Amino acid sequence: MKRKLSILLLSLLFMFAALFLAACSDDSDTDTSSEDDDATEENESDEPLTLTFFNADGEEKSFDDPVAQKITEETGIKLEMDYPVGGNDESIPLMIASGDYPDLIFAKGDIGKLIEAGGVIKLDELIEEKGDNLKELYGDQLDRLRNSIDDPSIYNVGTYGVEEARWETSGTFQVQLDVLRELGYPEIRTLDDFEDAITEYYEKYPEIDGQKTIPLSLLGSDWRWLITVGNPAGFAAGIPDDGQWAINDETGETTYKFLLPELKEYFKWLNGMNDKGLLDPESFTHTYDTYISKLSSGRVLSIADQSWNIGDADAALVADGKEWKTYAPLPVTINEEYKSQGLKDYGFAGGWGISISSTSEYQEEAFEFLDWMASEEAQILTNWGIEGENYDVVDGKRVLQEDDRERKNTDADYPKETGVGYYLYPFPQWGNGAVDSSGQPITPDSEQNIIDNFNEAEKEVVAEYGMENWTDWFPPEEDLGMSNHGAAANYTIESGSELEIIQQKADDLTEQRITQAVLGDPADFDASWDAMIEELEAMDIEKANELMTQKTLDVMELWGTK
Amino acid sequence: MSRINNAAESQPNLPESNSPLQTPVKPGFSSRKGKKRAPKPGNKGFFQRLSKQKALFLMSFPFVIWLIIFKYIPVAGWVMAFQDYKPQSGIFDQEWAGLKHFKDLFNEPMFYRALENTLGMGILGLVFGTLSAIVFALLLNEVRFLTLKKWTQTISYLPHFVSWVIVANIVITMLSPEGIINNLLVDTGILDKPLNFMAQPDMFWGVVTAADVWKETGWNAIIYLAAMAGVDPQLYEAAKVDGASRWRQMWHITLPSIRPVIIVLLILNIGNLINIGFEKQMLLGNNIVAEKALVIDLYALDYGIGMFRYSFGTAIGIFKSVISVILILICNGFAKRIGEGRVF
Numbered sequence: 064m065k066r067k068l069s070i071l072l073l074s075l076l077f078m079f080a081a082l083f084l085a086a087c088s089d090d091s092d093t094d095t096s097s098e099d100d101d102a103t104e105e106n107e108s109d110e111p112l113t114l115t116f117f118n119a120d121g122e123e124k125s126f127d128d129p130v131a132q133k134i135t136e137e138t139g140i141k142l143e144m145d146y147p148v149g150g151n152d153e154s155i156p157l158m159i160a161s162g163d164y165p166d167l168i169f170a171k172g173d174i175g176k177l178i179e180a181g182g183v184i185k186l187d188e189l190i191e192e193k194g195d196n197l198k199e200l201y202g203d204q205l206d207r208l209r210n211s212i213d214d215p216s217i218y219n220v221g222t223y224g225v226e227e228a229r230w231e232t233s234g235t236f237q238v239q240l241d242v243l244r245e246l247g248y249p250e251i252r253t254l255d256d257f258e259d260a261i262t263e264y265y266e267k268y269p270e271i272d273g274q275k276t277i278p279l280s281l282l283g284s285d286w287r288w289l290i291t292v293g294n295p296a297g298f299a300a301g302i303p304d305d306g307q308w309a310i311n312d313e314t315g316e317t318t319y320k321f322l323l324p325e326l327k328e329y330f331k332w333l334n335g336m337n338d339k340g341l342l343d344p345e346s347f348t349h350t351y352d353t354y355i356s357k358l359s360s361g362r363v364l365s366i367a368d369q370s371w372n373i374g375d376a377d378a379a380l381v382a383d384g385k386e387w388k389t390y391a392p393l394p395v396t397i398n399e400e401y402k403s404q405g406l407k408d409y410g411f412a413g414g415w416g417i418s419i420s421s422t423s424e425y426q427e428e429a430f431e432f433l434d435w436m437a438s439e440e441a442q443i444l445t446n447w448g449i450e451g452e453n454y455d456v457v458d459g460k461r462v463l464q465e466d467d468r469e470r471k472n473t474d475a476d477y478p479k480e481t482g483v484g485y486y487l488y489p490f491p492q493w494g495n496g497a498v499d500s501s502g503q504p505i506t507p508d509s510e511q512n513i514i515d516n517f518n519e520a521e522k523e524v525v526a527e528y529g530m531e532n533w534t535d536w537f538p539p540e541e542d543l544g545m546s547n548h549g550a551a552a553n554y555t556i557e558s559g560s561e562l563e564i565i566q567q568k569a570d571d572l573t574e575q576r577i578t579q580a581v582l583g584d585p586a587d588f589d590a591s592w593d594a595m596i597e598e599l600e601a602m603d604i605e606k607a608n609e610l611m612t613q614k615t616l617d618v619m620e621l622w623g624t625k
Numbered sequence: 626m627s628r629i630n631n632a633a634e635s636q637p638n639l640p641e642s643n644s645p646l647q648t649p650v651k652p653g654f655s656s657r658k659g660k661k662r663a664p665k666p667g668n669k670g671f672f673q674r675l676s677k678q679k680a681l682f683l684m685s686f687p688f689v690i691w692l693i694i695f696k697y698i699p700v701a702g703w704v705m706a707f708q709d710y711k712p713q714s715g716i717f718d719q720e721w722a723g724l725k726h727f728k729d730l731f732n733e734p735m736f737y738r739a740l741e742n743t744l745g746m747g748i749l750g751l752v753f754g755t756l757s758a759i760v761f762a763l764l765l766n767e768v769r770f771l772t773l774k775k776w777t778q779t780i781s782y783l784p785h786f787v788s789w790v791i792v793a794n795i796v797i798t799m800l801s802p803e804g805i806i807n808n809l810l811v812d813t814g815i816l817d818k819p820l821n822f823m824a825q826p827d828m829f830w831g832v833v834t835a836a837d838v839w840k841e842t843g844w845n846a847i848i849y850l851a852a853m854a855g856v857d858p859q860l861y862e863a864a865k866v867d868g869a870s871r872w873r874q875m876w877h878i879t880l881p882s883i884r885p886v887i888i889v890l891l892i893l894n895i896g897n898l899i900n901i902g903f904e905k906q907m908l909l910g911n912n913i914v915a916e917k918a919l920v921i922d923l924y925a926l927d928y929g930i931g932m933f934r935y936s937f938g939t940a941i942g943i944f945k946s947v948i949s950v951i952l953i954l955i956c957n958g959f960a961k962r963i964g965e966g967r968v969f
Contacts, residue, residue: 156930159712176933180712284911344802348823348911350794353801558933567928568735571915578912582824 111141114429115165116417117154119173120489121146122479129449130482137440140432142167156558158182164420166429169222169489171415175555178210178218183418185216189430196437200225200491207413210555212617219416220433224487224494229540230510230532232405233369234392235298236279240520241387242364248527254299254332257395261364262341271362279336280343280363282354287372288347288574293321295367300325301401303409303543305551307570310615312547317611319566319604321573327592328397334581334588347578361388378475386520394537405537408545414553417489437491439499445490446506448483454507463507471507472516547624548615556614565607569599706939726940736941739924742830742917746906747898749834755891757838758845759883763875765846766853778850781843789840793908796836797823823909829917833905852886853879888960896953899945921945 126135126142135141145165147154155173158164159180170177177183190197190205197220201208204225209215236257242264243249251257261278269276281291294304297320302309309320320326336342343363345353357363358376361383366373373390380388394403419429435441443461447454453467463471470477471484478485487506495506514532517525530536556563576595580588675682706726708719730736761781768774784792799806800822807819822828860878869877903922910918921941929938 153926153931156933159933160930160935162712179933288912344819344821344824347913348797348821349801350797352794353798559937563932564928567932571927574912575915582913 111135111139112425112428113141113143114167114423114425114432115145116142116167116169117145117158117165118169118489119147119154119171120169124479124485128480128482128485129452130444130486133444133449134441134486137444138432138435140428162422164422166420166423166425167417167433168420169415169417170219172552172555173558174219174415174418176558177418178214178555179558182421183218184421184426185218186220186419186430187217189427190217190220193431194434196434197491200437200493201411204411204413206622207411207549208416209413209621212621215621219418220437221416221491222414222489223412224492224497225411226494226496227408227411228494228496228510229406229408230495230508230513230534231370232392232534232537234405234533234537235295235395235403236365236367236393237370237373237390238365238393239361239363239388240391240524243391243524244387244520244527248524251393251395253398254329254395255398257365257393258332258336258341262339264364265341272360274360274362277343277357277363278341279365279367280354280357281346281367282349282351282372283347283574283578284349285351287351288578289570290372291366291368292577293573296320296326296329298404299329299395299397299401301396301404303404303407303546303550307566307573308551308611310548310551312544315548315612315615315619317551317615318608319569319599319611321569321577322596322599322604325397325401330577330581330592331585331588332397334583334585337581338585342581347582359383361385366390375475378473381473381518386518389518389520391521391524392533392537402538402543404543406534406540407543408540409550410545412549412553414549414555415489416491433491436486437493439505442493442497442505443499445482445486445492446484448481453481453483459501460503461507468516472518547622548618549622551611551615554614554618560610562607562610562614565603568602569604569607572598572602703939703943705936706943708936710936710939712935722936726934726937727944729937730940730944735919735924735928736921738916739919739921742906743899743901743920743922746830746833746920747901749830750837750901751891751894751898753834753838754841754845755887755894757842759849759887761842762846762849762853763879765850766879767871767875778843778846782847783843784840785844787840789904789908792836792840793905796832796909800832823911824913826914826917829910829914833909833918836909837905848890849883849886852883856882892953892956892960895956896949898952899948 121144123146124144126144131142143165155168155170155176158168159176159182164182168177168183174183186194198205201220202225205217208217208220210218238251238257238260242260245264245267246260249256249260251260265276265278282288283292289307293307297304297309300323302320302323302325303312305317305320307320308317309323310317333342337344343349343357349357355373355376358366358373359379361380370377370392377389380386392405394405396403417433419426419433423429436445447461447463448467450456452464454461454463456462467477467481467483470481477483493505495504495508497505499505510532514525525531525533528536556566573595576591576598580591580595583591702716704716705719707722707724709722709725710716710719765774765778768777798804801807802819802821806822807816810816811819822832856879860882861874864874864878899921901920901922903920903926906918906920907923925938925941928934929941
C-alpha cells in the first residue's frame with residue numbers, strides 16, 4: 064500500500080513538474096523566435112520590415128492574403144497583427160503596465176490612457192513634413208483629429224471614412240421581408256405599427272420550419288446589450304447615436320440618456336412585448352453564437368440590431384436560399400412626433416484611430432506606411448483588390464469580377480480570405496462618398512452597387528414600396544443636419560476620472576435594472592423604473608451630466624463648430 | 626521514498642490544487658526525521674544533520690528560490706496601493722496618497738456586494754466541493770471491480786481539463802428554456818412551463834456551485850482516494866472479523882483514517898476562500914444576474930486595472946491577502962485545538 068501511494072505521488076509530482084517545465088519552455092520558445100525575427104530584419108535589408116499592429120477590433124489573421132502581399136510589395140512593410148483575446152478590455156492597460164507596445168496601435172476609446180502614459184507619439188510634425196496624402200485626405204477636417212482643448216495635438220489617424228455617404232442604415236428595428244410581403248406591404252412607422260405587424264404574422268405562423276417562431280429577439284447577455292437594447296431605445300426616441308448620452312446639438316447640453324422619459328416609454332413598450340410573449344425569453348441570457356444560429360434558422364421575425372452584428376446570419380440565410388427571411392431596416396420611432404435618425408450625418412468623427420507607439424524603432428516607417436494607406440493607389444487596392452484578379456477596368460471604369468461580387472455579398476469570410484475590404488477599417492479611409500482623380504467612386508459600395516447587390520427578395524420589396532433603396536423611407540440627411548459635436552462615443556474620457564467611474568457604475572446599473580424591469584410584471588414597471596432613477600441620482604449622475612456637457616462644449620470649441 | 630516526499634513537501638503553493646500533495650506525506654516525514662536525530666545535541670549536531678540531509682536541501686532549493694522570486698518579491702508592489710500610481714514614471718517617482726484608495730474601497734457599496742458574493746459562492750463551493758469529492762472517493766474506494774473503478778475515475782476527472790469557456794456554454798445551453806433540463810422537468814410534470822434558470826438572480830450561486838461540482842469532483846477526489854489507498858488493510862480485516870458491514874467500515878475506518886487529510890485540505894481551501902477567481906462568474910453571468918455574479922476579482926478587473934486604477938486594484942489585492950491570512954490563522958488555530966492535522 065505504501066508503495067502504491069508513493070507511485071501515485073511520484074506520478075502526480077512528475078505531472079506537475081512536466082506542466083511547469085512545459086509552461087517555461089513555451090515562453091522561451093516564443094522569446095527566441097521573436098528575437099530571430101528581429102535579427103533577420105536587421106541583417107537583410109531586402110526583407111520586408113515587420114511592424115507589429117494591435118487592433119482592438121481585430122481577429123486572428125495573418126498578413127498573407129493577396130492584398131496584403133501587394134501592400135508589402137508596394138511599401139516594404141509587413142504587419143504582424145495582434146488583437147484582444149475574447150474581447151478583453153484590459154489589453155491596453157496591460158500593455159501600458161508592461162511598457163511593451165507594438166509599433167502601431169488601434170486603441171479605440173483607450174487612446175486617452177496611452178496618451179497619459181506617454182505610449183504614443185504626436186503626429187503633428189510628421190503630418191506637416193511628409194504626410195501629403197493624409198493632409199489631402201483630411202483637409203480642414205484635420206482639427207477633428209486633435210486630442211483635446213488642453214492638448215490639441217494629433218495622436219492618431221484613421222478609422223472612419225472622411226466622406227461618408229449614408230446609403231445604408233440598420234434602422235431602429237429590422238424585420239423579415241416575408242413579414243412585409245405576407246401583410247401586403249404595410250407602412251410601419253411607430254412602435255404600435257411594428258408590434259401589430261409582427262403580432263399578425265406570428266399568429267398566422269406560430270411555427271417556422273417546425274420550430275417555434277420568435278417574434279422579436281435581442282442580445283442582451285454581453286456588451287451587445289448596448290447595441291440591441293440600449294441604442295434602439297434612443298433611436299426610437301429620435302435621439303442620434305451618442306452612446307449612453309443624449310446631446311443637444313445647439314447648446315451642447317448632455318444628459319445620461321436613460322434619465323429621459325422617452326426612453327422609459329420605449330422600455331415600457333418592450334416590457335409589454337415580453338408580457339405578451341412576443342419577446343424571446345432568452346433575449347438576455349443566450350450567447351452571441353446561439354443568437355446568430357436562431358437568426359440563421361429564419362424563425363426570428365424581427366431584431367433590434369445593426370447589420371454589422373448579424374452579417375454571419377444574413378450570409379447564412381442567403382446561402383440557404385432563405386432570402387425572404389433576411390431583414391429590412393425600419394425607421395420606427397415611438398410615435399409620429401419623433402424623427403428616425405438613421406441617416407444622421409455625424410461628420411468625420413475623428414477621435415479614434417491608429418497611433419504610433421513611443422517605443423517603436425520604426426516610427427518614420429510606420430508613419431510613411433499610414434500615409435501611404437491614405438493614398439489613392441492604396442485606397443483602390445484595399446477597396447477593390449487587385450486589377451485582373453478581383454476587378455477589371457471596363458470602359459475606364461472599375462467593375463468587380465462576377466465571382467468576387469457574389470462572394471462579397473454571400474460569404475462573410477470574403478474580406479478575411481482575399482483581403483479585399485479588410486484593410487479599410489481602422490486605417491485612414493476616404494469613405495464611400497469619395498471619388499478618385501478620374502471621378503469614379505473610390506469604393507465598390509457606391510449606392511448603385513448597394514442596390515445592385517440586393518438579393519431578389521429585397522429588390523421585390525423595395526419595388527413594392529416604390530423605393531430605390533431602403534434609405535428612401537428614412538427622413539433624409541438634409542432634414543437632420545450635420546452634428547456639431549461628432550458622436551460622443553468617440554470622445555476621449557480620462558481613465559480613472561470621476562466621469563468614467565460614474566458612467567461605468569451607471570452603465571452597470573442600467574443594464575441590470577432595465578433588463579429586470581423589462582422582464583418583470585408590467586404592474587411593477589413604473590416602480591422599478593423610478594427606483595432605478597433614484598439609484599442613478601444616488602451615484603451622482605448629475606455630476607456626470609455636467610462633466611460630459613463640458614466635454615461636448617470643449618469638442619465644439621476645438622472643432623470650431625460652436 | 627522519503628526523498629520523494631521531501632521534494633513534494635518543499636514545493637510550495639504551485640497554482641491550482643497541488644498543495645494537497647503535502648498532506649499524506651507529513652506523518653511519514655516527521656517520523657523519519659525523528660529517527661535521524663543525531664545523538665549529540667548542539668551546533669555540531671546541527672551541521673552533521675545538515676550535511677546528512679544536504680541532498681534534501683539541494684532538492685528543495687530551486688523551489689525556495691521560485692517562491693522568493695514569484696511570491697515574495699512581487700509583494701513590494703503593494704506600495705502602489707499607497708500612491709497615485711502612474712505607470713509611465715517609476716515606482717519611486719509617484720505621488721503618495723496615504724490610505725485614500727482604501728477609503729474609496731470601503732466607501733463603495735458595490736465592493737460589499739462583491740465581497741458578499743465572493744464569500745457566498747466561496748463557502749458554497751467549499752462545502753459542496755469537499756463533500757462531493759469525499760463521498761465520490763468513498764464510493765469509488767468500495768468498488769471492487771478494478772477496471773470499472775479505473776474507468777470511472779478517469780472519466781470523472783476529465784471535465785477538470787475542459788476550459789471554463791466551454792463548460793459555461795454547455796451549462797447555459799442545458800439550462801436555457803429550450804434546453805434539456807427544462808425539457809425533462811416539463812415532460813415529467815415537475816414544472817408547468819420552462820424556467821429560465823440563467824435569468825434567476827437567486828439561483829445564480831447555485832448554478833455556479835453545481836457547475837463547479839460537476840467539473841471538479843473527480844479531480845478533487847484523487848487526493849482522497851490516494852489517502853484511502855494508504856489505510857492499513859489490517860484494520861479492515863480486523864473489522865470484518867468483528868462483523869462490521871461495508872457501511873460500518875467506511876464510517877469507522879476509512880473516514881477517521883483520512884480525517885487529517887480532510888482537515889488540512891479544508892484549512893488550505895478556506896485560506897483560498899476569497900480567491901475564487903472570476904472566470905465562472907464572468908462566463909456564466911449576464912445582465913439579469915449581474916448583481917449576484919459580481920465577485921471581488923471581477924470588480925478589481927472592471928473598476929481597477931480596466932480603468933487604469935492600478936493603485937485601487939492593488940488595494941483590493943491587499944485586502945484579499947489580509948482576509949486570506951486571517952482565515953487561515955483562525956482555521957489552523959481551530960485545528961490545533963481539536964488536535965487534528967494542521968498546516969503549520
